[in-house]
Amino acid sequence: MKSFTLQILRGTEGNQYVEEFELELTPLMNVITALMEIQKRPINKKGELTTPVVWEQACLEEVCGSCSMLINGIPRQSCTAMIQPILDETGTDKIHLAPFDCYPLIRDLVIDRSRIFDDLKRIKGWSEVDGSRSTEFGPKILPKTQEVMYELSTCMSCGCCLVACPNYTKTTQFVGAAVVGQARLYNLHPNGKSNKEERLNTMMGKGGLHECSKAQNCVQVCPKKIDLVEAIAELGDQVTAHAFKEFFGSNSPEE
C-alpha cells in the first residue's frame, strides 16, 4: 500500500507549528477522509500520540463552503481535494494543509470568517420586500438574467477568492470579490434594486471597489467558477454612473 504525508500547519494564534502525519492512500481518498483517519488514530509521523486535527466541515460536497483551507498553498475545499491527483501533480508524497491567513485563527485549520457576513450587512445584502404574507408572485425575470443571477448566487461565502486577493488582508478593509459579486446580484433583482444607491455608496467608501488592484486571483480560485472579474467590472460601471449622477444631482425614479 502506497503512503503519503500530510504536513499540517496547526495551533492557535501566535502559536503555530507544523505537524506531519503519514497515512495509507486508499482509492478515491480525499483530504477529509485523511483527516478522519487521524481522528481515529491521532499519532504523528514521529509515532507520538497527539491531538486530532481540528477543521471545519459540513456538507462534503462543495456546496456549504465550510471545509475551505490552503492545500499546497491554494485555497479550495478539502472535500473535493482528492489526494492522488494532487500527489500526481506535484510529483511528491507530501501535501501541505494550512488555515486561511486573512482571518482570525481559532485553532488548527479553523478560522473565523465573520467578516464576510459583516460585509454582506454593509452592502445591504437582501431584497427589500413587504414581509412574507403577500400572495403575489415576484417580478418576472428573463432566463438570461436568471442565469447571471444564479451563477452569482452559487457563491457559498467560502472565502477562497478573498484569501487569494492581495488587497484582502487582516489589516485592510476591502470587501473583496465575493461581496462585490453579491452586490451585483442584489442590484440585478428588481426587489434588491431599492437598496442599490446605498449599496453603491458603500462600494465608493472605505473598503470599497477602488481598493481592488485587478490582480484577478479571485476568478482563478473560485470553486463555483463565478465570473468575479466581470462582476467587479460591472459594479465598477455602476459605481461610476452613480457617482456621476450624485455629482449632477439627478435622482430620476426611472433609474
Place this chain on the structure above:
Amino acid sequence: MAIQQEVIVVGGGLAGLSAAMRLAEHGILVHLVSLTKVKRSHSVCAQGGINAAVNLKNEGDSPYIHAYETVKGGDFLANQPQVVEMCLAAPQIIKMLDRFGCTFNRNLEGGLDVRRFGGTTFNRTVYCGSSTGQQLLYALDEQVRRYEVKGLIKKYEHHEFMRLVIDEEGISRGIILMDHYNLKMEVLKANAVIIGTGGLGFMFKKSTNSTICTGAANGRLFMQGMEYANGEFIQIHPTSIPGHDKLRLMTETLRGFARVWVFGDETKQIKDENGNWIPCGKTGERWYFLEDMYKLLGNLVPRDIAARAIHQVCELGLGVEGHKQVYLDCTGFDESLVKKFQSVFEIYQKFTGEDPKVKPMKIYPGVHYTMGGAFVDYPAEEDGDRHLRFKYMTNLTGCFNVGESQYGIHGANRLGGNSLISCIFDGLVVGDEMQPYFHQLKKDYKEIPEEVFERALAKEQAFKHELMSKKGVENIHQLHEELSEILVRDCTVVRHNESLEKAVQEIKKIRQRYKNIRLDDTSNELNQTFIFANQFRGMLEIALVIAKGALLRDESRGGHFKPEFPDRDDVNFLKHTIATYDPDEGEPVMSFREVDTRYFTVAKRDYKKKVTLESLDLSKIPSNLPAYV
C-alpha cells in the same frame, strides 16, 4: 409581569430561518442558535427542487392532489391535516420566495419553470439549477440578515444547544448553550424554544447528510423526556455515489430523464407491481428494470420503491461489475439537459474521476432523510380546541419542533421535493404560534428563580467534567464507526427481526463502551473531540429508538421493509411508534398512537393509475381551509 416577546430558535436551516423571519415580522426578539454560519446549514445540500401545486403548466394539478400523493407516498402514516394545510399553502410559499429574489429557473416569458419529481405524474417541482436548497436557504438567510440589522434577530453561530431549561411547572424557559470556540456553557433565557435541527444521517456515517446532522439535539431532548415518533422510518435515497467520508446525492430529477439499468439475466425472476413474477430482462441486454416493473411511473417511482428494487436486483447478482451498484444513465442527455445538470455532473466527476456524459453513473441507495422525529401536536384548523393547543409543540411545554427534526408530514416515506416545502411551512406556522402561546403564559421567564437555570447549567458542566476526565481506552470516532456499521447493516433497506434484536444488544454494548472512552484532546479551544463525544450520548439513545422501533413494527410500510412481513398491516400498525426515555429500563419504552387520517380514506398504495382531482373524494376536507400561511 408582561411576557417578554423572546424566543430561542435552535437551527439555522430552512425551518429555523423561516421561523426566525416570521417571528421577527411579529416583532418578537429571536435568539438564533446554530452550530455553523447559518448559510452553511445542511439545507444547502437539497438539489432537485421544491414542490407546490401551482399548476403552472395547466395540467389539472391541485394542492389536493399534491396532498393525496404526499399521504399515499408516505404509505398513509402521515398526519393528514398537516399535509393538507401544507399543500394548500405551498403555492403562496413559492411566491414569497420568488419575491425574495430566489433564483428560480425561468420559462421563456420570465415566469417560473417547473419539472417532474418522483411519486407524481405532474410537473410540480420548482427549482434553481441543481442547487435548489442552497438558493432557498440563501434567500431566507438574506431576509434574516435584514432583521438582524434591525436588531430583531440575534445570532449565536458556532454555538450548540445542550439542554432545555424546564421550570418547576414543567414549562420551557430557555436553554444551556455551548460556545464551540471555547467550550463555555451559558444560560440563554426566553419564553419559548423552537428546535429545527434537521436529520440524523451522520449517525449512519455513510449518508448523504452533512456531518453536522448528528441528531444530538433531539437525542438530548429525548433524554429530558421528549417523545420521539416513528424513529424507524429512515429514507434511503436510491441514487447516491459511495465515498469513504460520506455518500453523495445524485438528484432525483435525474431519474426524470436518465434511465436506470443493469445487464439482464432471463434465467432470474423478480416480482412486478402486480405481484407477477417477470424475467429479469434478456440475458446480456440492457434491462431497464424500473420501467419493466412499474409501467406508469417507471424510473420515477417513489424513493423507497426505487431503493428496494435496486437492492433486490443487486441481491440477485445483477449489480454492475459484480458490485452493489446499478447504472444511472445520462449519456444520452442533450446540450440543454447537460447544462441543467452541470453542477451534479461536476460533483460526480470530481469524486469518481469518471465523466457521466460518457460513462453511465454507477449508483447505489444510501441513507438520506429522517421521516421520524420529535412528536409534536398539530391541531387542525377545524378542530374545536384549535386555540387551546399549539401547532408543533412537543410534550415538553413551550418547546416546539419543526422541519426534518419533527415527525408529522412525510409518514413512512418522503416524496422528493417535499422536504424543502415542509421545512419552510413548519417554520412559518410555528412563527405564528408564539403570540397565542405567550398570551396564555402566566409568568415571564424573568420571574423564574435563578436556581432553575443554575441547576441546568450545573448538570451540563458536570457532564463536561466527567467526559474530560475519562481515562478509558475507547476512541469516540472508532465507536461511531462501529455504531454506523450496525445501523447501516440492520436498519436500512431491508430489516430482519433476528438481526434487529442483535442490533439493539450491540448498540447497548457500544453504550457500555462509551463509558470507557478517553478523549485524545482535553483542551478548551474548539475541542471537536469533546464536542462529538458529548453529542454521542444522545445519538446512542436515538440509535436504540431506531432499532427497537424497526424491531417492533412487524409489517412493511414505506421505507420500512421486512421480508418476514412483506405486507402493510393497517389493523396493527397504522400507528405512530412513540418512544420515551427511561434511564432505569436501559431501553426506550415504546407505545403506539393513532394516525390522523380524517381526510383521505386509507387505501392500497399503488402507482398504476394517474391521480386526478375527479378521482379524489374531498368531501371530508372543509372547504374554507386557508391557502396561505
